[in-house]
Amino acid sequence: MREDKEMPERKRERLRQEELKRNPIGNMNDAFNRAETGFLADWLGSLGWRGTGILLLAIILGAIIAALFFK
Known part of the structure; x- marks a missing residue:
């Protein structure tokens, strides 16, 4: 594969x-300061836009279900 x-x-x-x-x-140093070095950005970047969208959708739906359950 070409560069x-x-x-x-x-x-x-x-x-x-x-x-x-x-x-x-x-x-x-990166291991000690993982939160400051962009660990979340690396993780979301590896998921791609579809994976990120599905993750956000799951979080939003989970929050709605939790709000309805604890109401």
Whole structure:
């Protein structure tokens, strides 16, 4: 597969692996500050737009059902 046709997920993983090889101590800092380094953004990015939409829909429906149940 050519570099310009590389999928975004694979490109992110390749860049992350290259960064780990160049700076192994940086990974430890990321682990301690996971919330500040964009863990949620990485997770939602890996889901794609359909997965993100389904997750949001499930959260909204869960909140509505919980509100009706505890009313």
